Amino acid sequence: MGSQSSHIDFALIGHQDSWKKITGFIEFLTKGKRKLTESQAAEVYSFIPPRAVFDIEVRSITGQTVRGSYIETFISPDELGLRYWKRNMFKVQEAAACARQLNAAVATLGGFTSIVLEGRDDSLNDGSYTKFTTGNTLTAAFIVRNLEKACRRFGKELGDQQLLVIGATGDIGSACLEYFSRKVKKVLLCARQQVILDALAAKLQRQGIAAQASTDIRQLLPQADLVIAIASSTIENFVPELCKKDIIICDAGYPKNLVFDLKGYFSDRLFSGGMGQVQGGYSFTPEIHHSFYHFPVECVGHGCLQEAVILAFENMHEPFSTGKGNITLEKMDRIYALANKHGIRESPLFNPLMAWD
Ligand SMILES: NC(=O)c1ccc[n+]([C@@H]2O[C@H](COP(=O)([O-])OP(=O)(O)OC[C@H]3O[C@@H](n4cnc5c(N)ncnc54)[C@H](OP(=O)(O)O)[C@@H]3O)[C@@H](O)[C@H]2O)c1
Incomplete structure (x- = not known):
């Protein structure tokens, strides 16, 4: 199943956080034919329209598998401020249209992409087949569990x-x-x-x-x-x-x-928070893992993206996290328990330099 199929289980909408990652990403997209310097990449990157760039398969410890696509917004990491809000909002909306076109059952707005809509991400849930979630509830659940773990450790x-x-x-x-x-x-x-x-x-x-x-x-x-x-x-x-x-x-x-x-x-004493580890593993097609999504521990990813995966495993095609200020402790417990059921837990403690655990 992939971007050509009539239905996918989930879509992840995201953006890159550094030019170093973006140059690797562009090399991947051009199949190694284009190697751009960071400043060359900065000149063209944000003009690329949002689109699905690779497919993802995630495996649960229950034996289930779900398949989806990653949609890149091509939002520049230098343009996350208010000045670029209008342009970024269009990009997120275009990325959401890609998710609908792929007939994704559920789509998540990773990281900055939910902030752009300033709590108005409910506008994306317009009655169409694809349901949008911010992924923030699972992110919060992983942050608090990992901080408690760090406290126990010390x-x-x-x-x-x-x-x-x-x-x-x-x-x-x-x-x-x-x-x-x-x-x-x-x-x-x-x-x-x-x-x-x-x-x-x-x-x-x-x-x-x-x-x-x-x-x-x-x-x-x-x-x-x-x-x-x-x-x-x-x-x-x-x-x-x-x-x-x-x-x-x-x-x-x-x-x-x-x-x-x-x-x-x-x-x-500093760890990257909001991350989950997928015990059943995940894979990308084509394989892009080594170009840009790597961490000092195996099989980790952002909680906001993993929330869509959990909803897909559970056939919960609903906007689980929407708007601002709507996350409850009950919802955090619920999504965390479902994540654990599928072998997705708060990641081992790590930061960009080293793994603690
Ligand atoms: N790790 C993950 O998996 C994951 C998942 C989702 C989101 N995220 C990240 O989490 C962060 C927050 O997301 P959110 O959805 O909670 O955003 P949000 O609702 O827009 O909240 C942002 C908060 O940051 C404050 N703020 C912004 N700049 C600040 C500064 N320079 N100093 C102090 N406070 C500042 C804002 O208040 P003021 O405007 O009053 O400053 C507000 O309290 C983002 O960086 C997002 O990309 C991570």
């Missing part, structure tokens, strides 16, 4: 920890907060828009939760024992020197939120 009791969430008012950030706010000693909230942030802090305080908010991360960093970085843009003013020595950091942004050199800081 002997940290959650009740003694102060948790900083960068991107606290976002879809995934607020779900992580909901999960941890009654488990940790205090929550520290960071985002750029003061009014929304203050409203969130006040809401938590009314519920008896110790909460402090600031748009200036430097005010919060010295207090943080745990960090979840889940913002929709790079955190330029994250100052590693302000952090406690035994801090644990989960960077779940795509592209990564934190850009300091890991070699100098926290290489064994």
Whole structure:
């Protein structure tokens, strides 16, 4: 089954997060005939229309197999900001049209592609056969499970920890907060828009939760024992020197939120969050794995993409995660249990430099 078939189980809509990956990707697309430098790639990349570029087969531990396609939006990693919002929105809508054309039963908006629609991804669920999900519920479930795992590894009791969430008012950030706010000693909230942030802090305080908010991360960093970085843009003013020595950091942004050199800081205390590992394995046709989708541990992938795979395994052709602020703890538990049923679990802890586990 592939892009020529009349029906596929799922479609994954995504974008690349670095020019290094994109040059490998272009080489793959041109079957090795074109090797572009990063600056040459930057000149042409965002003019390529969204399209399906390879097929994927994912195997469950139950013995089931589902098949789908990866649709690349060709959104430039340098153009994720507000300035390019209109252009990116068209690209996501064109990519969604590709998913409909392929008759995908369920399609997911990986990483930045759901942010572009600013919570209006319900508009994609217009009654057509293909149902769209953001994939954010499984992403949040993997983030919180992996942070708990990291705490156990370092002997940290959650009740003694102060948790900083960068991107606290976002879809995934607020779900992580909901999960941890009654488990940790205090929550520290960071985002750029003061009014929304203050409203969130006040809401938590009314519920008896110790909460402090600031748009200036430097005010919060010295207090943080745990960090979840889940913002929709790079955190330029994250100052590693302000952090406690035994801090644990989960960077779940795509592209990564934190850009300091890991070699100098926290290489064994910072992990890539929101990732799941597929025990049954997956394969790509044509084989592109080594060109761009590789990690220091086997068979891992983004939770947002894996959510569509789980829905396909379960024949749940529905918009499971939509809009902003609709993720509940019940939904996180439900999708996490279904993922586990199919052998998809939170990934072993790793970062771009090394695997921890
Ligand atoms: N690992 C995975 O599998 C996976 C899956 C899905 C998404 N993601 C990534 O997760 C991130 C968040 O996604 P989302 O859907 O939750 O986005 P979202 O709903 O748009 O939320 C983004 C949050 O980040 C805040 N923010 C943005 N820039 C900031 C900055 N420089 N400093 C502090 N706060 C900032 C926003 O608030 P303000 O606007 O007020 O700043 C908001 O609270 C994105 O990077 C996305 O690509 C990862």
